[in-house]
Amino acid sequence: MSGRSDLHPARLAPHDDSGLQPERTSLAWGRTLLALVVTACFFLRWMQWHGSLAGALALGSLLVALFVWVMQRRRYRAGAAGIRDSRLAPALRSVLLVGLTVAGLAGLSIWGIVTG
DSSP states (O other), X not given: OOSGGGGOHHHHOSXXXXXXXXXXXXXXXXXXXXXXXXXXXXXXXXXXXXXXXHHHHHHHHHHHHHHHHHXXXXXXXXXXXXXXXXXXXXXXXXXHHHHHHHHHHHHHHHHHHHHO
């Protein structure tokens, strides 16, 4: 044999979930990251009308997108280990941070439009 028996799918997979939950979750976080970057681009277009407020909103969006990107591998590994060990804990801090930041960005955006 050529040593290919080491590439058996059961040995490569970090979990036994046939529904691929960690992969679906990772893709969802990737879509969140993309949405934050696109939102930052929209805020940059506002800079000619709203100045530094739009710049701060763009920077806030990009910082949260960076957080999502940095934490994505860690969340994937934790999800795969949680499925393997039958103890999957939600990423509550990440969800709360992103949710509160999006709510804050939305509130500041509305305030900037109303007062601007």
